[in-house]
Amino acid sequence: MTQPLRTEARALLVLGLPLVGSNIAQFAMHLTDSIMLGWYDVEALAAVTLAGGFYILLFLFGAGFAWAVMPMVAEAVEGGDTTRARRVTRMGVWLSVAFGLASMVPFWFSGAIFRAIGQAEVVADLGQNYLRIAGWQIVPALTVIVLRSFLSALERTQVILWVTVLTALLNVPLNWILIFGGPFGLPALGERGAAISTLAMSALSLLILVIYTTRVAASFNLFQRLWKVDGQAMAQVFALGVPIGLTTLAEAGLFSASSIMMGWLGPVPLAAHGIALQLTSVAFVIHVGLSQAATVRAGRAYGRRDEAALRRTSGALLALGAAFAAVAIVIFLAVPEQMVRIFVAPDDPALDQILQIGVTLLLMAALFHLTDAGQVLVLGLLRGVQDTAVPMWIAPVSY
Numbered sequence: 251m252t253q254p255l256r257t258e259a260r261a262l263l264v265l266g267l268p269l270v271g272s273n274i275a276q277f278a279m280h281l282t283d284s285i286m287l288g289w290y291d292v293e294a295l296a297a298v299t300l301a302g303g304f305y306i307l308l309f310l311f312g313a314g315f316a317w318a319v320m321p322m323v324a325e326a327v328e329g330g331d332t333t334r335a336r337r338v339t340r341m342g343v344w345l346s347v348a349f350g351l352a353s354m355v356p357f358w359f360s361g362a363i364f365r366a367i368g369q370a371e372v373v374a375d376l377g378q379n380y381l382r383i384a385g386w387q388i389v390p391a392l393t394v395i396v397l398r399s400f401l402s403a404l405e406r407t408q409v410i411l412w413v414t415v416l417t418a419l420l421n422v423p424l425n426w427i428l429i430f431g432g433p434f435g436l437p438a439l440g441e442r443g444a445a446i447s448t449l450a451m452s453a454l455s456l457l458i459l460v461i462y463t464t465r466v467a468a469s470f471n472l473f474q475r476l477w478k479v480d481g482q483a484m485a486q487v488f489a490l491g492v493p494i495g496l497t498t499l500a501e502a503g504l505f506s507a508s509s510i511m512m513g514w515l516g517p518v519p520l521a522a523h524g525i526a527l528q529l530t531s532v533a534f535v536i537h538v539g540l541s542q543a544a545t546v547r548a549g550r551a552y553g554r555r556d557e558a559a560l561r562r563t564s565g566a567l568l569a570l571g572a573a574f575a576a577v578a579i580v581i582f583l584a585v586p587e588q589m590v591r592i593f594v595a596p597d598d599p600a601l602d603q604i605l606q607i608g609v610t611l612l613l614m615a616a617l618f619h620l621t622d623a624g625q626v627l628v629l630g631l632l633r634g635v636q637d638t639a640v641p642m643w644i645a646p647v648s649y
Contacts, residue, residue, distance in 0.1 A: 255566045256566075262540065263570070269540075271539070274535055274536070275414040275417075276535075281528055284298065285593050286429050286430075286444065288521070288525070290438075292600055293373060293517050294376055296520040296521045297373045297375075298376075298444065299520055300377045300510075301376075301378075301384070303509040304356075304381065305381060309388055312346060313498070314491040314493070314495025314497075315487055315495070316346050318338075318487050319396055319399040319400060320542065320633070321546075321633050322334075322549075323549075324550050324634070325549050325553035328553030328554055332470055335403070338487050339399075340472065340480065340483070343393055344479065347392070347393060349392065350393075357388075364377055376440075379445075380444065383446055384448050386449055387453075390452040390455070391455075394459060397456075397463055398410050400467075407543075409459070410459075413458050417451040417452075420451060421451050424451075428442075429441075429444055490636060497641045508523065522590075525594075528593070529589050530582075530615040533575075537627055541626045541629060541631075543630075547559075548633075549635075552634060564631055567627055571623055572620075582612050582613065582615055582619070583616050587609050
């Protein structure tokens, strides 16, 4: 790697590692839910796997509006246009909140949806119980993504890491108390307890980021007259965000469809599938963090119309991505059984079946991880230059 590429790789890591860490910490909350629910009841784990897949489908589509804010703010800041940065961020909040509230309708009636696609009655009911509580987190969660995009474009990513780590750590004891029951005679709430804990942590994350953004980015006046609609900026965010959301939805839809099919085989295969999906997602979110850093770096270079800088960012990003992917593949191949065991109680009667299915799935995951990582990195670069239409058409065809 040449010196310019090494310099750019260092810049990507400085910006991207806090995003990687925050993505892992964010995912750790969902991982905590899965591990504790797996120890609580395999059917509850299967239900939350199914419900989580449904939630992620809508969340990722809605997050397209939030992710659109990142390259637009990066370009605006590079050009010294704080007014445009403020306008697109505000409208990102508007679109995210509106989408989140609309999503509660399918979440509320999710049990009927799950039964209609052939899921077991108990899994459908438990999944609906989870989503009727956890579904509300989509509003603060999407707003958090907007603020993360804004702060990332300003290259202030450290706070994103620490806020996410804090809430992930707090989620562990709160989850334990609410899932299994705790002091003062609190009942064991199972999947409902996991939902309450996740909702509370999303709300806390939003509160902290709003306070931080108000203080460190006071010159942007981000929250003044937040209620005022800006039609032009909203149309710009919508036009860039919908293709991002649809592209991500195509990928998430592939995995959700696989979860539905596994549900047809029964709760045990679905639980094993959920475990494998959680583990592969940990590796995937590392590349998502690098991709987000690339969006900011590419967005700033795009704002300067600096083609040479774009090329350096691309080369450094792909080199870093290949290195991280190689490490993940080695781990998947070396210790699959040990990782699956973390999610299931040692005395669970379904342990042997879950191990057999889960290990096989992790070996398959090692095969597709390199290309899966590569595509998300390239998408980050394209979003940086606000090119989202062509990927939108490629994704549904390929997936």
